[in-house]
Amino acid sequence: MKKILFFLFSMPVLCLAQTADEAMLQKISDEILTNGNAYELLRQLTKGIGGRLAGSPQFAKAVQWGKTTLEQQGADKVWLQECMVPHWIRGGQDKAVITQIGDKKVNRPLDVLALGNSLGNGTVTAEVICVADFTELEKRKNEVKGKIVYYNHAFDPRFIKTFEAYGEAVVYRGAGPSRAAKYGAVGIMIRSMTESVANDPHTGGTRYNDSFPKIPAIAVGPRDADYVWEQGRKANLTMSMTTNGHFLPDTIGHNVIGELTGSEFPNEIITVGGHLDSWDVNEGATDDGTGIVHTVEIMRAMKALGIKPRHTIRFVFFANEENGLRGGTKYAQEAKAKNEKHIFALESDAGGFTPRGFSLQLSKEQLAKVRSWIPLLAKYGTNEISGDGGGADVGPLNRLLGTPVGELMPDSQRYFDVHHARTDVLENVNKRELSLGAVNMAGLIYLVDKYGL
Amino acid sequence: MKKILFFLFSMPVLCLAQTADEAMLQKISDEILTNGNAYELLRQLTKGIGGRLAGSPQFAKAVQWGKTTLEQQGADKVWLQECMVPHWIRGGQDKAVITQIGDKKVNRPLDVLALGNSLGNGTVTAEVICVADFTELEKRKNEVKGKIVYYNHAFDPRFIKTFEAYGEAVVYRGAGPSRAAKYGAVGIMIRSMTESVANDPHTGGTRYNDSFPKIPAIAVGPRDADYVWEQGRKANLTMSMTTNGHFLPDTIGHNVIGELTGSEFPNEIITVGGHLDSWDVNEGATDDGTGIVHTVEIMRAMKALGIKPRHTIRFVFFANEENGLRGGTKYAQEAKAKNEKHIFALESDAGGFTPRGFSLQLSKEQLAKVRSWIPLLAKYGTNEISGDGGGADVGPLNRLLGTPVGELMPDSQRYFDVHHARTDVLENVNKRELSLGAVNMAGLIYLVDKYGL
Numbered sequence: 001m002k003k004i005l006f007f008l009f010s011m012p013v014l015c016l017a018q019t020a021d022e023a024m025l026q027k028i029s030d031e032i033l034t035n036g037n038a039y040e041l042l043r044q045l046t047k048g049i050g051g052r053l054a055g056s057p058q059f060a061k062a063v064q065w066g067k068t069t070l071e072q073q074g075a076d077k078v079w080l081q082e083c084m085v086p087h088w089i090r091g092g093q094d095k096a097v098i099t100q101i102g103d104k105k106v107n108r109p110l111d112v113l114a115l116g117n118s119l120g121n122g123t124v125t126a127e128v129i130c131v132a133d134f135t136e137l138e139k140r141k142n143e144v145k146g147k148i149v150y151y152n153h154a155f156d157p158r159f160i161k162t163f164e165a166y167g168e169a170v171v172y173r174g175a176g177p178s179r180a181a182k183y184g185a186v187g188i189m190i191r192s193m194t195e196s197v198a199n200d201p202h203t204g205g206t207r208y209n210d211s212f213p214k215i216p217a218i219a220v221g222p223r224d225a226d227y228v229w230e231q232g233r234k235a236n237l238t239m240s241m242t243t244n245g246h247f248l249p250d251t252i253g254h255n256v257i258g259e260l261t262g263s264e265f266p267n268e269i270i271t272v273g274g275h276l277d278s279w280d281v282n283e284g285a286t287d288d289g290t291g292i293v294h295t296v297e298i299m300r301a302m303k304a305l306g307i308k309p310r311h312t313i314r315f316v317f318f319a320n321e322e323n324g325l326r327g328g329t330k331y332a333q334e335a336k337a338k339n340e341k342h343i344f345a346l347e348s349d350a351g352g353f354t355p356r357g358f359s360l361q362l363s364k365e366q367l368a369k370v371r372s373w374i375p376l377l378a379k380y381g382t383n384e385i386s387g388d389g390g391g392a393d394v395g396p397l398n399r400l401l402g403t404p405v406g407e408l409m410p411d412s413q414r415y416f417d418v419h420h421a422r423t424d425v426l427e428n429v430n431k432r433e434l435s436l437g438a439v440n441m442a443g444l445i446y447l448v449d450k451y452g453l
Numbered sequence: 454m455k456k457i458l459f460f461l462f463s464m465p466v467l468c469l470a471q472t473a474d475e476a477m478l479q480k481i482s483d484e485i486l487t488n489g490n491a492y493e494l495l496r497q498l499t500k501g502i503g504g505r506l507a508g509s510p511q512f513a514k515a516v517q518w519g520k521t522t523l524e525q526q527g528a529d530k531v532w533l534q535e536c537m538v539p540h541w542i543r544g545g546q547d548k549a550v551i552t553q554i555g556d557k558k559v560n561r562p563l564d565v566l567a568l569g570n571s572l573g574n575g576t577v578t579a580e581v582i583c584v585a586d587f588t589e590l591e592k593r594k595n596e597v598k599g600k601i602v603y604y605n606h607a608f609d610p611r612f613i614k615t616f617e618a619y620g621e622a623v624v625y626r627g628a629g630p631s632r633a634a635k636y637g638a639v640g641i642m643i644r645s646m647t648e649s650v651a652n653d654p655h656t657g658g659t660r661y662n663d664s665f666p667k668i669p670a671i672a673v674g675p676r677d678a679d680y681v682w683e684q685g686r687k688a689n690l691t692m693s694m695t696t697n698g699h700f701l702p703d704t705i706g707h708n709v710i711g712e713l714t715g716s717e718f719p720n721e722i723i724t725v726g727g728h729l730d731s732w733d734v735n736e737g738a739t740d741d742g743t744g745i746v747h748t749v750e751i752m753r754a755m756k757a758l759g760i761k762p763r764h765t766i767r768f769v770f771f772a773n774e775e776n777g778l779r780g781g782t783k784y785a786q787e788a789k790a791k792n793e794k795h796i797f798a799l800e801s802d803a804g805g806f807t808p809r810g811f812s813l814q815l816s817k818e819q820l821a822k823v824r825s826w827i828p829l830l831a832k833y834g835t836n837e838i839s840g841d842g843g844g845a846d847v848g849p850l851n852r853l854l855g856t857p858v859g860e861l862m863p864d865s866q867r868y869f870d871v872h873h874a875r876t877d878v879l880e881n882v883n884k885r886e887l888s889l890g891a892v893n894m895a896g897l898i899y900l901v902d903k904y905g906l
Binding site: 029030033034039157158160162195197354378379380381383384411413414417430431432433436 | 482483486487492610611613615648650807831832833834836837864866867870883884885886889
């Protein structure tokens with residue numbers, strides 16, 4: 001009987017709360033879709049500054065832009081958090097040419113980009129050994145010495161979520177050079193990490209194993225990859241590859257941090273962020289300009305609607321996701337050193353496409369709580385709350401402090417069309433899709449701030 | 454006790470069925486994502502044939518292409534179904550120029566397209582009356598005589614689904630000319646039906662009311678619309694608009710129909726289709742090339758997997774959606790005349806973007822049944838089965854025969870960026886997104902064929 005009474009009495013309260021939350025989420029959505037500034041800020045960041053690899057002058061310019069932007073949007077406090085960052089530079093135009101097919105001299109240029117962190121010192125000319133994957137490399141390890149290894153491994157198209165195909169393929173970018181160098185290879189080339197129908201090559205960080213020679217590494221555009229694979233399975237190929245990647249000494253970089261101070265729990269922190277650095281060959285629009293402007297837009301909308309968060313919300317532009325994760329690491333280290341209490345951290349680093357949900361790293365109970373909000377968020381795109389984790393820059397907070405973390409999960413079909421390629425430019429971002437990312441993130445942050453995790 | 458026994462015994466059967474359906478849907482998805490031919494067919498239709506308005510030589514070429522394609526993909530039968538179609542032609546390049554602002558002569562060209570079905574006969578020069586909407590038009594009806602009316606009404610950005618914003622705004626394209634002609638206007642211009650950040654104008658059919666003069670009608674690109682509105686609210690504008698749209702006599706068109714004959718119920722028909730016609734100013738890639746190649750891909754995948762449908766499945770390319778609906782009407786009329794039994798009809802005419810679900814016109818019980826399949830389809834994108842109806846070309850089947858009908862509901866954010874604009878080209882279709890549309894449609898057709906509605 002008591003239970004029934006509780007149920008009867010609690011119903012209207014629950015309904016009221018639901019209605020109030022529904023109304024607030026509608027207000028947030030209307031504000032962002034009507035007055036949103038994310039696309040204009042993305043235009044400034046991409047067309048005004050462009051590619052901004054950690055250590056570059058463009059990155060320093062982006063830091064100043066970020067500080068000014070957070071100040072102008074009305075953060076209570078804005079500051080720069082210094083951290084040392086690696087300083088890799090491409091050092092010139094990457095080139096590759098097939099110079100011989102069987103007995104025939106040819107001059108067939110390939111569209112390539114050196115992998116980030118790759119070390120190069122001019123031109124390497126050698127026979128190419130074309131392998132499907134590491135299994136074939138191991139079988140043919142005695143043929144590798146003095147040659148350039150080409151790995152043809154492609155995304156498995158059967159994955160519905162392209163990040164899963166990437167997760168399976170990206171080991172060739174990371175470990176491909178050293179696994180070939182172990183057997184005496186003088187260079188490697190990978191098929192670009194994409195399923196795009198275009199031929200643009202896709203760069204991205206590689207990692208050398210210090211036990212083996214650090215040989216130059218390039219990614220080839222997918223249509224040229226088709227050509228190399230077709231020719232290379234029929235006849236011996238010779239290739240010249242020219243790269244000039246090298247490291248300058250580590251340099252000073254900065255996380256840019258803006259804060260709305262909590263009205264009830266100023267010492268309990270919710271972090272929202274993206275990473276400010278990008279690769280050097282594009283505008284870093286989708287990776288991760290969209291994450292940066294999502295972050296600002298959430299703050300702008302909260303200010304515009306007079307939402308005073310109960311907890312402190314930090315809006316963070318991380319310094320160095322692409323080739324070091326030094327920004328995210330520094331942020332977590334300082335949080336730990338200062339004994340800060342972080343209750344949640346959310347990143348946007350999967351693009352500005354229409355949202356489909358969030359990928360979170362939470363306890364089972366916390367996950368169930370967030371999933372109970374799906375009916376509130378579904379209208380705006382969030383149908384799926386997975387427990388798959390995510391958010392590279394917020395990862396260190398989770399590892400060092402145990403902070404619950406997560407990432408916006410937009411539709412992933414187009415992400416790898418532009419990821420780390422020259423085509424990652426403003427023109428490949430849709431204004432409405434971008435805005436909807438901010439709507440869903442702001443909604444989740446609002447609910448976490450109101451109800452906790 | 455009996456109930457419990459039934460429950461216990463039925464569980465394994467249900468699980469087995471579920472597992473078999475899951476496995477089949479996975480096979481369909483793998484087949485389409487691995488061996489899919491939709492993008493290549495879309496390349497042929499867009500780059501090989503291009504814009505194909507009903508009555509045009511390109512449309513006739515598309516009919517032949519369609520027939521050959523369905524034959525090559527292994528339909529049991531392929532035939533053409535004749536129907537008369539309207540034959541509107543643009544008649545030249547549409548132009549508009551602002552020639553005077555207040556007292557100042559200017560020469561500011563606007564990017565415009567005549568609306569489909571618009572009648573024009575050269576150049577009209579007149580003062581422009583800029584109104585926000587029909588309400589303002591009615592208030593200022595005494596000022597309209599001898600002028601060109603510009604309607605500034607825009608999409609309401611707050612709608613999450615852009616088709617809802619379109620539904621509210623498109624009345625200006627349809628009724629704008631006659632409502633202004635009623636008060637003596639000599640021409641009209643509308644803001645293009647889009648939220649795009651670009652300036653491309655968007656055409657689309659208008660409908661004259663025979664009671665009023667048939668004045669020429671154009672759509673202006675959204676950035677030029679901003680300009681006209683800004684200037685026109687401050688000073689009097691004069692504009693010259695040049696259009697040459699006119700009708701030739703109705704001509705013969707064709708629906709293209711392919712069939713896989715049902716193994717158990719050959720006389721019970723499931724229709725899947727899209728429309729083969731498009732506007733003349735683009736390649737008709739998204740509207741509705743994607744619907745055509747979705748249709749073919751479903752048949753190709755069924756054949757490749759050896760799926761023998763229980764019911765007859767008709768794969769239909771409708772002749773004339775854009776400016777007449779004559780193809781869909783003819784198909785339903787003939788079905789009625791022959792007393793055919795149609796159990797379901799599904800269209801794809803909302804683009805080749807990542808699917809989010811289906812919009813259906815079914816009884817409550819049928820809708821509940823289809824919704825019970827969401828757990829099977831969600832993995833591939835279908836999270837939402839709405840009862841909002843849809844599918845212009847299958848509409849007549851519903852109205853004449855009471856057939857349950859529906860439409861694929863892809864993500865709608867980018868649809869109106871390209872809809873009826875020059876930018877509706879192959880390059881704005883993503884291969885994976887396109888394939889996933891076919892996966893979800895094939896899955897639904899498979900389930901309807903297996904379990905009925």
